[in-house]
Amino acid sequence: MTFSSQNQFILQIIRVPLTSQDALNSISNLESKGEVDLLSDGKAGYVDVLIPPRSPHSRLLAALGGVVLTRDVGKKVEEERGSLLKTSPLKQGDFSYDTYHDLETMYTHLEALATKHADKATTFDLPGDTYEGRKIRAIRITKDIQTAGSEDKPLLWVDGGIHAREWVSPATVMYIADAFLGEVEGEKEEEVGEILDTFQVVIAPCINPDGYVHTQVERLWRKTRKPSGCRGGVANWFGGCFLEQCFGVDPNRNWGPVGVWNTTGVQNNPCSIVYPGTGPFDQANTAAVRSYLESQQSKLQLYVTYHSYSQLFLTPVGYSAEVVPEDNAHYLAVGEAVVRALAARHDTEYTAMRSGELYPASGDSPDWVYLELGVRDSYTVELRDTGEFGFELPPEQIL
Secondary structure (H helix, E strand, O other): OOOOOOOHHHOEEEEEEOOOHHHHHHHHHHHHOOOOEEOOOOOOOEEEEEEOOOOOOHHHHHHOOOEEEEOOHHHHHHHHHHHHHHOOOOOOOOOOOOOOOOHHHHHHHHHHHHHHOOOOEEEEEOOOOOOOOOOOEEEEEOOOOOOHHHHHOOEEEEEEOOOOOOOHHHHHHHHHHHHHOOOOOHHHHHHHHHHHHHOEEEEEOOOOHHHHHHOOOOOOOOOOOOEEEEHHHOEOOOOOEOOOEEEOOOOOOOOOOOOOOOOOOOOOOOOOOOOOOOOOOOOHHHHHHHHHHHHOOOOEEEEEEEEEOOOEEEEOOOOOOOOOOOOHHHHHHHHHHHHHHHHHHHOOOOEEEEOOOOOOOOOOHHHHHHHOOOOOEEEEEEEOOOOOOHHHOOHHHOO
16 A cells, blocks of 8 residues: 555545546546555445545545545554454464454464364365465365265355455454354254255465455555565666555456456556556465365355455456356346345345446456356355445454
């Protein structure tokens, strides 16, 4: 980000409706120049812009129909980050959903689950290390996991945390792991048991660990952390950057297939939050997930990735507004069922739609799974809320 690591107490969030291509172009131009930061990618029909309140560009955003959502971003950010950093270490096996947890606490809990439920769960790390040397840890859950045949069952994949600042995503995915092992939602034991009789469930709560750890320093960071070039492509004589050293790639614009990657909804400025990288899978974390999913292609039946925010259930495809899958009736039925279930459980209003319907974006993970691996059921869930708190969602709204 350009200025989110500076004094965040002088920043505000303005929501701008994307009523025309001109509006999108104007905002994208400001973002590419480093004048504003974008907090959402437009899939809900609007974009949330982080900007200093006295910025000369405030008038342009107002003219585009922008309204102020938050006037004191820094206060929220510091309170939330402080809460995370002050959290007392938990005993192994203890976990809670009244706060957000750091990466090691989540990994420790996965290990404790596997130890406690050794007949149903085991942990493993995806191949390789991230740029900063971290592992991407996953947990595999199924009935009679120690038997040889358990690895041959159809596979359901769930991941979170691909965008670092979306803290509610890893928290939600951790809750899903707890639910499959009866640590929560105990009343659903019979239903869960039927799923685990037939399927193996692989859950990776945080597939961008470098970015997630960095959000404890720069709360609104979105991307990976590998240096990605210089703003404007302008390097100095000493190998540094004249304007700004850029870091990271948007890991949800970094997937293939070739021919779809880097075609829409991206910026080729390496400082942009939607910079897709120099090629598909040039980031260690996306390459690691790809490697594992390719190895499981013949068994993979479901791919679900959790993001925030906007309260959306997104179906294929994301790279085009015009491309409608032949089996779109299936996605309409699935979307309707998911929206109904969420409303019944949490009294929250979600919208189901094709991922590219309002704001196409190429190179996201569900499109790659759908197009390259041929997995019909490949979805994105955009969690709470619709912008009141955004990425700083209070912990009491995790569940």
